[in-house]
Amino acid sequence: MTRMKPVDAVIVGFGWTGAIMGMELTETGLDVLALERGSYQDTSPDWVYPNIADELAYGIRGKLFQSLARETVTVRHAVGEAAVPYRQYGSFLLGTNVGGAGTHWNGQHYRPSPEDLEFRSHIAKRYGEKFMPADMQIQDYGVSYDELEPFLDQFEYVCGTSGRAGNLDGKLMDGGNPFEGVRKRGYPNPPVADTHSARLFADAAKALGHKPFPQPASNASRPYTNPYGVRLGPCNLCGYCERFGCFMYSKASPQTTILPVLMRRKNFSLRTGSHVTRINLDSTGKRATGVTYIDAQGQQVEQPAALVIVAAFQMHNVRLMLLSGIGKPYDPATGTGVIGKNYAYQMMSSIGLFFDKDTAINPFIGAGAGGSQIVDDFNSDHFDHGPHGFIGGGYIIGGQTGGRPIQQLAVPPGTPAWGAAWKRAAKDSYLHTTFVGTHGSVMAYRDRYLDLDPTYKDAFGQPLLRITFDWHDNEYKMTRFVTDRALAIVEQMKPRQHSLTIRKPGDHYDIRQYQTTHTTGGVIMGTSPDTSALNRFQQSWDVHNVFVTGASAFPQNLGYNPTGLIGGLTYWSARAIRDTYLKNPGPMVQT
């Protein structure tokens, strides 16, 4: 095996969190190396107009996604069943190449609600321990909203997030989210202008007494230079955002916010085509010595490093920890162990609104995040859950991200899927149809977890990650509650007809339908090594020179999109490494 020259810090995976860590750690003067399994990619030449405006290649065949032929996961609904491979993309989409999923995300950029970070304590205090079902194992993050605020802010300013503040230094602001935590300053950019369907939605929501606000969007509403000196350009609502790279330099991605500066730093290097297979430990098992990877020629390479940052995306982070034997694997029979624990997802519902021909929706005019309106009244613990008997919630969204016809064309309920009647309905509906959706949380449960599959392997012969997941009653109740409120808004919007997709009690998790790529847990952060894999700084309790970034740290899932919190936590963790860890390497939280 080839042995490379040691580095101070190695970063495994060069997507959103890898890029942030690269930037932060090079600022300390450390010699930093990022290992990315995929190839280099950038706005030019990879996402240029008009080639990127290709629904088939990017939206359907998934040109920017991880090749499932080489590596996937397996899925089963319950402990005791045999899992089968996720053979084709459906439920979630995995990134690859430099920038990771951060290149083909939407840019819906949220902060958590303050109570989300102390969820168990908060729920217990407000409703009593008994309010939580016995098998629900929600936890606190170990870091509070107030501690995190400067870092959530930092990530928004790097991304050039466009939005309207709802709570500026404790003062509620008209037109923003009245439920958000205190922010010390406003968004770096004003909101992207509303699309037509967002206006119809917001008017209806206001008429019902809600307080809709523009969705915070890392799609720049105007030319913007971020604190690193990198420039973004205004979004033109091209309609090719989620699943696509941005040709306008408008969507925040590692490429449009960080890499132009980081790639030039002398103490930074990137090695693409480098697939990390394990984190190596010394004989005590308490210290990492670096990583092993397979290079583009298929050779095994050892890369020694004093500090290892695992930034490979939630699922890959969990798999790497299991393959490397760091932390005790979770056992659902006893509820002990930590790696793989508390896998969670999100629960969505969607309502199609079919208007008459005098309502011009122009569905193809859309940004991934900007131009949509949000109602947040029924998310987190923004309302009294006592009478409703469930925990969590979701936001309601009205707007449009694009009208790509293979995937985004809808026909009224009752229409056949093909033939002359389908064709007529497609023709009559397309320009006059829009959607209202709900985007809901999923709690953590004792029997929902991740481990290594006993049967199926990746292209290198390593076991695939196995997902054991299905819905619980709490989430069926949550989605019914939030969806009923969404339906009331829809009724107020007065479409001619509407359709509803909702998950009802008894419906199993269906991996064929795209829901979100907001998978969470498996290497969770928390307050005790008995119940979490990482301490409050995202440092492994077991191996102090291993830090793990990304949504794998979430103890349960939010009703919000995760990346605002992921970015904030990464900056928070980097700050702790810079200020504390490097001066005195060792566990930063004593047990």
Added chain:
Amino acid sequence: MSSNPDSPSRRDFLRHSLATLPAVGLLGPVTLAQAQGATTEGASYAPRYFTEPEWAFLKAAVDRLIPAGDDGPGALESGVPEFIDREMEAAYGHGGLWYMQGPFVPDTPPTLGYQLRFTPRELYRTGIAAVDGWCRKQHDKPFAALEPEARDDVLHQLEKGTVALEQLPATAFFGQLLQNTKEGYFADPMYGGNKNMGGWKMIGFPGARADYADWIEQPGKAYPFGPVSIRGDKP
């Protein structure tokens, strides 16, 4: 991008440059491009993957899935069979985008997704043979020789899964066929379907325009411009 070994433009180029290799030096790239356009856009597209009976099936099936009529072009006129044939030659058709390692457990609950051992190419080959076999038993004719109403009836039964095919579930084959038909009807014309952007024109999708900066402030007003394709064509 163009360096992708499976991109249609590159495949076309390779195929064509092999066939006309001696002429390239003499005639140059412009003539080459023109020749290529002539072979792929003419009405007499010759399938590369599908056999003659399979091709007849495919044309007869997509013609019912998206029939011709006053609302807009049918799948045949749109070049959907050509699109599907070309996709069969791409990595997609070979199952190159799917995890295809066994063991295969086909009787898994449908919610856990596709679990057959067939790549798209194999799915079509197996599925067409099975449906034609079934039609021969029921009607003494292959699918393509049936009247339109009878073809609709067979397709409805495949969709509902009320036909038992030998090697694969009828719904899996039907789902694949319908998905690829809609792809061919609405994908950029450079993939061989959606000829003259007929699918886009029918519904009012502007295709690859992808720039609505000046329309953000005109909500509710109907967008007036027709489609453009990635190659810059307008219908």
